[in-house]
Amino acid sequence: MERRQFISLSCFAGLIGLYPNILAIAAEKSGAEKGFIMTVNGKIDISAMGLTLPHEHIVTDFKGAEPSSRPEYDNEATASLLLPYLKAAKKSGIDTIIECTPAHIGRNVKLLQLLSKASALNIITNTGYYAAVGQKYLPKHAFTETSEELAARWLKEWESGIDGTDIRPGFIKLGVDNAPLKPVEITLIKAAAIVHLKSGLKIAIHTGNAAAAREEVELLIKSGVSPEALIWVHAQNDPNGFTHIELAKKGCWISLDGINEQPSSLVQYRNHIYRMKGEGLLHKLLISHDDGFAVTEEGGKAAFNAFQNGNTTPYKTIFEVLKPSLTALGITRDEFKMITVANPANAFRIKVCPQG
Numbered sequence: 001m002e003r004r005q006f007i008s009l010s011c012f013a014g015l016i017g018l019y020p021n022i023l024a025i026a027a028e029k030s031g032a033e034k035g036f037i038m039t040v041n042g043k044i045d046i047s048a049m050g051l052t053l054p055h056e057h058i059v060t061d062f063k064g065a066e067p068s069s070r071p072e073y074d075n076e077a078t079a080s081l082l083l084p085y086l087k088a089a090k091k092s093g094i095d096t097i098i099e100c101t102p103a104h105i106g107r108n109v110k111l112l113q114l115l116s117k118a119s120a121l122n123i124i125t126n127t128g129y130y131a132a133v134g135q136k137y138l139p140k141h142a143f144t145e146t147s148e149e150l151a152a153r154w155l156k157e158w159e160s161g162i163d164g165t166d167i168r169p170g171f172i173k174l175g176v177d178n179a180p181l182k183p184v185e186i187t188l189i190k191a192a193a194i195v196h197l198k199s200g201l202k203i204a205i206h207t208g209n210a211a212a213a214r215e216e217v218e219l220l221i222k223s224g225v226s227p228e229a230l231i232w233v234h235a236q237n238d239p240n241g242f243t244h245i246e247l248a249k250k251g252c253w254i255s256l257d258g259i260n261e262q263p264s265s266l267v268q269y270r271n272h273i274y275r276m277k278g279e280g281l282l283h284k285l286l287i288s289h290d291d292g293f294a295v296t297e298e299g300g301k302a303a304f305n306a307f308q309n310g311n312t313t314p315y316k317t318i319f320e321v322l323k324p325s326l327t328a329l330g331i332t333r334d335e336f337k338m339i340t341v342a343n344p345a346n347a348f349r350i351k352v353c354p355q356g
């Protein structure tokens with residue numbers, strides 16, 4: 001049996017199990033084709049995603065995967081502290097923030113849910129592991145388990161919820177360093193492929209350099225996954241942008257996600273975006289800031305400091321600084337809307353039968 005046919009049949013069998021009523025099956029099948037978005041407050045229609053920042057953080061803990069102690073903090077108090085930034089983001093027109101902090105590097109889904117409810121922003125969290133930065137954020141079992149075993153852990157989060165909650169991931173987030181990919185990184189990518197084929201969750205990978213992105217695409221194709229399912233996170237690490245064009249033409253999403261106020265950096269981003277426009281590939285582009293707060297311990301108490309990434313205030317630079325300069329470059333309002341509304345919805349939408 002062809003792999004494609006097998007996947008379609010297994011998806012359909014899954015639907016029959018869930019919905020014995022034939023009308024319900026038909027309705028679910030049409031919904032499956034369009035897809036949906038999974039937020040920390042549950043499913044939403046892709047049309048409700050609106051203006052989206054596809055790569056941000058709220059709280060990240062950089063202490064490592066298995067430290068002897070972590071900064072402890074109260075979720076309610078922290079939500080009150082950070083809420084003004086999220087309310088300001090909502091007021092500026094942002095509807096959805098995709099929170100890219102994986103497990104073992106500070107992911108806190110209860111805090112995200114509190115902040116989502118209080119700010120009225122959609123917030124999306126993730127499953128998966130981060131092997132970048134010399135693998136210091138990988139738990140011990142990531143080095144000994146097979147792709148199938150790791151996939152089973154992540155699928156459990158998809159099916160039953162994260163950390164004892166009913167909050168489900170809206171995508172898979174991995175991290176890898178420069179090429180060549182290391183064995184543990186390959187194991188994680190293969191695990192992500194398994195999870196994608198069973199759940200439809202898209203795969204966003206923090207990637208060290210362009211050569212590593214190319215390896216990711218080849219590995220996913222070999223695992224039966226379309227390049228359309230891959231979001232190349234930190235594509236700005238490819239300084240001349242030639243690989244953006246090569247991989248976008250294959251279907252990958254190109255995420256330029258470190259946009260900041262520094263003039264020399266802005267020139268780089270403008271050049272990348274202009275090149276994508278020239279190649280007719282703006283429909284594969286995502287832009288974001290990679291803003292957020294690092295939690296540390298200061299004087300026995302948790303402290304939250306904005307990332308030192310060139311932005312003085314989080315979640316603002318694209319709209320206040322980059323957008324006017326893109327208009328001057330000839331990027332139209334409709335193109336900007338496509339990049340910030342349609343593209344994130346297409347990149348992150350979950351189809352029940354991803355290959356169907």
Ligand SMILES: [Zn+2]
Nearest residue numbers: 055057100290
């Ligand atoms: Zn990030």
